[in-house]
Amino acid sequence: MTTSASVDLTIRDISSGAARGSTCSTTLLEAPWDVDAGPSTYGPGASQADPLPTGSPRQGQIPEAYRTASREELDARIRAAKAQLGERVVVLGHFYQRDEVVQYADYVGDSFQLATAAKARRDAEAIVFCGVHFMAETADLLSAPEQAVILPNLAAGCSMADMADIDQVEECWEQLMEVYGEEPDADGLAPIIPVTYMNSAADLKGFVGRHGGIVCTSSNARTVLDWAFARGRRVLFFPDQHLGRNTAKAMGIGLEQMPLWNPRRPLGGNDERTLQDAKVVLWHGFCSVHKRFTTAQIDQARAEHPDVRVIVHPECPMPVVDAADEAGSTDYIRKAIEAAEEPTTFAIGTEINLVQRLAAQHPQHTIFCLDPVVCPCSTMYRIHPGYLAWVLESLLEGEVINRITVGQDVAEPARLALERMLAAKPGAAPVDAEAPAPGKQAAGARP
Numbered sequence: 549m550t551t552s553a554s555v556d557l558t559i560r561d562i563s564s565g566a567a568r569g570s571t572c573s574t575t576l577l578e579a580p581w582d583v584d585a586g587p588s589t590y591g592p593g594a595s596q597a598d599p600l601p602t603g604s605p606r607q608g609q610i611p612e613a614y615r616t617a618s619r620e621e622l623d624a625r626i627r628a629a630k631a632q633l634g635e636r637v638v639v640l641g642h643f644y645q646r647d648e649v650v651q652y653a654d655y656v657g658d659s660f661q662l663a664t665a666a667k668a669r670r671d672a673e674a675i676v677f678c679g680v681h682f683m684a685e686t687a688d689l690l691s692a693p694e695q696a697v698i699l700p701n702l703a704a705g706c707s708m709a710d711m712a713d714i715d716q717v718e719e720c721w722e723q724l725m726e727v728y729g730e731e732p733d734a735d736g737l738a739p740i741i742p743v744t745y746m747n748s749a750a751d752l753k754g755f756v757g758r759h760g761g762i763v764c765t766s767s768n769a770r771t772v773l774d775w776a777f778a779r780g781r782r783v784l785f786f787p788d789q790h791l792g793r794n795t796a797k798a799m800g801i802g803l804e805q806m807p808l809w810n811p812r813r814p815l816g817g818n819d820e821r822t823l824q825d826a827k828v829v830l831w832h833g834f835c836s837v838h839k840r841f842t843t844a845q846i847d848q849a850r851a852e853h854p855d856v857r858v859i860v861h862p863e864c865p866m867p868v869v870d871a872a873d874e875a876g877s878t879d880y881i882r883k884a885i886e887a888a889e890e891p892t893t894f895a896i897g898t899e900i901n902l903v904q905r906l907a908a909q910h911p912q913h914t915i916f917c918l919d920p921v922v923c924p925c926s927t928m929y930r931i932h933p934g935y936l937a938w939v940l941e942s943l944l945e946g947e948v949i950n951r952i953t954v955g956q957d958v959a960e961p962a963r964l965a966l967e968r969m970l971a972a973k974p975g976a977a978p979v980d981a982e983a984p985a986p987g988k989q990a991a992g993a994r995p
């Protein structure tokens with residue numbers, strides 16, 4: 549594999565034979581609109597085999613001028629539009645976004661940092677979110693009502709987030725209430741507290757807000773589970789089974805107390821006894837990018853580089869996290885590399901755009917992705933400079949395109965669940981007197 553920062557260039561070099569290596573797809577390099585206009589799939593990339601739910605947002609065809617413009621022309625148009633818009637617009641770019649888009653971002657970060665950035669830029673009329681759908685929804689929840697959050701390509705979803713929908717979660721909750729009842733025990737603990745990963749639709753964040761629950765990210769999952777266990781006997785964790793399992797295991801919870809909930813089976817495929825004994829009920833969701841990492845890759849990295857430091861994201865399967873030296877969020881990985889004083893060899897288990905960018909930014913270290921196949925997050929990859937040029941030039945003409953808005957009925961409890969997360973502190977799990985009892989409607993004010 550080459551060491552170019554840009555995954556696009558790496559894929560281009562691999563496909564032309566200019567570089568050795570393999571890639572899972574070359575299709576998105578030039579024309580994502582062909583994928584958008586085609587049959588309903590996530591498109592090429594790590595999640596292409598995942599079934600796309602019916603009703604997922606579709607991106608209509610964008611004007612031909614943006615589809616046929618050269619890279620150089622798009623670059624000039626994006627820069628000119630941004631310069632003219634000035635402070636009226638803020639462009640956010642997720643760590644996993646391709647470099648060809650990240651170069652225009654005013655802020656680059658993880659989903660949590662970008663949500664905070666959205667909250668901090670109240671002066672901007674529009675927030676252009678170069679990430680995926682659930683991130684844009686979160687930005688809408690945390691920004692001012694008059695600010696428009698724009699997702700340049702509506703088809704930029706997240707296959708993991710789509711693995712839990714509100715109907716399935718409501719149905720699961722009903723069944724769990726039949727098993728556990730709704731009343732708190734003698735210690736005042738609720739039978740179960742719902743926790744949703746940030747990577748979920750806003751209506752799921754609203755669900756946990758309404759039922760005394762909370763949102764977590766990969767950087768605060770432990771703190772959030774402590775918060776939940778201060779209020780309940782058990783946790784329902786969705787949609788990512790791996791983040792839930794890895795975090796609960798690190799807290800000393802046994803695997804036998806973490807049954808998996810398959811939404812297509814009665815009681816999620818469990819018997820009542822198992823559910824009674826459970827501490828964490830794990831939803832059957834996963835990330836197709838992080839599922840690609842294996843212990844065999846770690847073994848190989850250690851064989852080839854005996855001093856290698858292996859850091860993986862907690863969305864990786866448990867055996868991979870156990871075999872790594874460290875596991876942490878995207879920001880943890882970035883900070884660990886920045887903090888290394890001596891030249892170090894790092895093998896990283898997370899999305900390739902971030903790994904290659906870190907490698908280019910830290911030439912004193914040897915940094916490579918554990919997965920030898922160059923296989924980006926296909927949904928993040930749906931945002932091409934052509935879409936960014938389209939939404940920015942439309943703003944100049946006074947037109948807001950692809951605005952992401954969370955309805956008020958969902959927004960209030962979803963904001964409450966996010967605010968509980970923002971207020972949760974490591975090591976402290978005070979029971980918040982204002983937190984509504986599970987099952988009661990929450991009243992949350994827009995911050």
Ligand code: 13P
Nearest residue numbers: 658659660765766877878
């Ligand atoms: P972060 O929360 O670290 O930004 O990660 C988001 C994500 O999608 C990980 O796969």
Ligand code: SF4
Nearest residue numbers: 706707708835837925
């Ligand atoms: Fe979703 Fe995985 Fe892509 Fe993150 S890397 S946006 S969890 S599909």
